[in-house]
Amino acid sequence: MDLQRRDLLKGTVCFVGFSLLGPLAPAAAQTATSRLPLPLDQVDSFLALRPDGSVVVYSGKVDLGTGHRIAMRQMVGEELSLAPARIELVEGDSALTPNQGPTAGSSGVMRGGVELRRAAASLREGLLALAAAKLGADAATLKLQDGRVVTPDGRSVAVADLAGGAPLKIAMDAKVPLKKPSEFQFIGKPMPRPDIPDKITGRHVYMHDFSLPGMLHARVVRPPAVGAHVLAIDESSVAKLPGVRVVRIQDFVAVASPDEWAAIRAARELKVQWSDSATLTTSDGVLGWAKAGPFSAEETLVDKGDASRIAAMAGAPQRVRAAYYWPVQSHASMGPSCAVADVRPEGATVWTASQASHRLAVSCAAALGLEQAKVRTIYLDGAGCYGMNGHDDASVEAAMLSKALGKPVRVQWSREDELAWDPKGPPQALELSATLTPEGRIDAWTTEMWLPRATANLAWIPLLSPLAAGLPQPKGQATGLVSQNGDPPYATRAVRVHVHWLEGAPLRPSNIRAPGKVANCFAVEAFVDELAAQAHVDALEFRLRDLSQPRGREVVERLAKLMQWQPRPSPGPDARAPLARGRGMAYVHYKHNETFVAMAMEVEVDRRSGAVRVLRVGCVHDCGLMINPGTVRAQVEGNILQTLSRTLYEETTFDRSRVTSVDWAGYPLLRFPEVPRLDIDLVQRLDQPPLGAGEAASAPVPAALANAVFDATGVRLRTVPFTQSRVKAQFA
């Protein structure tokens, strides 16, 4: 269906839209020639009805492997009383879907899905009103049922007949009544994902599997050092490889061939002379770099309570201080980035796995020198990206090369490309300081952060190859909202959070899952643990006595039950044993206004080798209304395991010239033998809005782990990753 639509839409879009989809054709179809952005206040930007009563949903948000594909259908189906199986979903197509922003920040269901649900409810109300007029009935008594509006006395009209063949314009109603929890047929059920059977059996068409007739396979030849310039290229070095063409635009170098293996060989064998470049801070020097500045801005994010308590910290003998560090990390997607582009004089189509296909269309248009209206980006599933990885870069590279070569081009990154050149999760340094009251509660608290700053009002995200090729793009960087959750979620007499903003970053940064919050929550929740230990109070009790948020209290209390938590101060009884066991916990109210997560871990630490083994993770998770508890559970599992990997193993290393962690030996991930037992308790709140499950459970992972290691051994880990050698050194 997807491909058929795409093919049909290439031609006479308006006609297709009307004839195929009936009276409520997609707004995209009506405006495709001008490609104006689809208005977010009109239902037909989001939904189209077919004559048989089935529905097409146009979602600007995409499914990055998280299960949106079923959740969106459940939300729309609920409001239209239509089985999710009768709903088709078009995702992330810049010509057909409204721009609902990037699929980022755990906003897919919370914002994108909620918007679709509101569109569906607005459509239902509009249809019922039309039917009421047609049937001479009271709209309040009518029901929508599988494509028909039905009266209590059994009369009915097909929704397709309601508009009399004319396009149906219904405005989005922000206050439209939504189905009540007692009426839910689909919301709240763990319905299986429609994409899973094809993904398991190898039939699913990923970005990497997509091809076009006459397509060339291309590889970009990366410089041996960041910022190096091309001095000379010896094209004869690849002349014997079949069908190879070399493209050079300033410092952008690529090879292409109809044969993929020839392109790979050519990328390896092309002789390029590059200039020397040694402009980077080394990975060992990042902390020093961050502390030294220069700083582009100073910002106090939180300043609450009795300022005199902060002032009194300076001379307080019992003041506790600690410094925490989070390294540069890669998104480390399993499939290196890939894209296909077909650029023609009349316009360009780019198939992409970007989490931001609408924004990407702007980058492509700029790189191609085309009006944005002439660029169409179409989302296809890639490997999970957890933030902006190399997909956007690969997409623009494919577009640049298709333009240069006059044919459709597929760009596939190598493993080294992905680990070396994907935009990185930025480093974070934090210093915390606190005093305790005589009763052992938090008196005053300060957090000081050193963070790469996101450039304000960036028109679009600058990319690698347009930079190398000297193409126009804005200067600046994106990092996500990295400064949140730097203050404790517990009552204090005074709290201050201050950030020193750094211009630039050691390597090109971007948003990586739960941007900033993973490191901030690591520091805050581990430091809370330090204070609890200082006060000789059980870590869970220490938190609970100054936690007022009721939903926060509930997840912490449920965690205590889940883990059969025995109250006692840390470190525990094993602290001197060669093989020490311990437990630790952490809590987050994500961004202070989203999901609540309490997490605990049981670990075993080998003092002789420094090996940290996670035995069990318990997690209580309240993200409000769970549209699909099955996919929420998968997200929580993924957040836990991915962040364990980031905490235990991951650091992008680099010297003055280049990234040196460029394969899975240099950038190790968590493996199956290290997977702990997972006990997950999901709180369902049918009467609350959904708060997002894509990120929040990442945030408490590192602190829960560090706190468990402290409980086991009495040693406090404040620098990530907790590699075996780093942990072992603590016991020396």
Add this chain to the structure above:
Amino acid sequence: MAHYRLVVNGTPQDVEAWDGDMPLLYALRNTLGLHAPKFGCGLGQCGACTVHLEGQPARSCSVRLSDAVGKRITTNEGLGTPERPHPVQAAFIAEQAAQCGYCTNGMVMSAAALLARNPKPTREEAQAALAGNLCRCGSHDRVLRAIARASGQGEA
């Protein structure tokens, strides 16, 4: 151009290639249109490209085409389809054991090979057998549950 005779999913195939050193992965994906094996690293480190060679799991990114001649090759497509899944595939579907699903091919192929030689693996044995398969989304626990289910030790 040379010809290489392969037996893929029970069917003899003639693959034309200019370089016998080309990894088998590209012959499967680009010549034969079998997209289940994925390119993940090209280094034999991640397992996304796993196929069965004479019944044993092998990294198709690291097997030369010329070395695969005459060998019995099975890809995920050869195990089953959504309509008629292999018991391992059926268990993965039942457990929804994928997120992005990019690594899943390797998980299915490694799990099928494990169960062929050890029909009732413990969780630890399954973990050891899949130690060479990387997943970034964190689908590991579901994969282990799927293996338990496929071996009759999990939920039916």
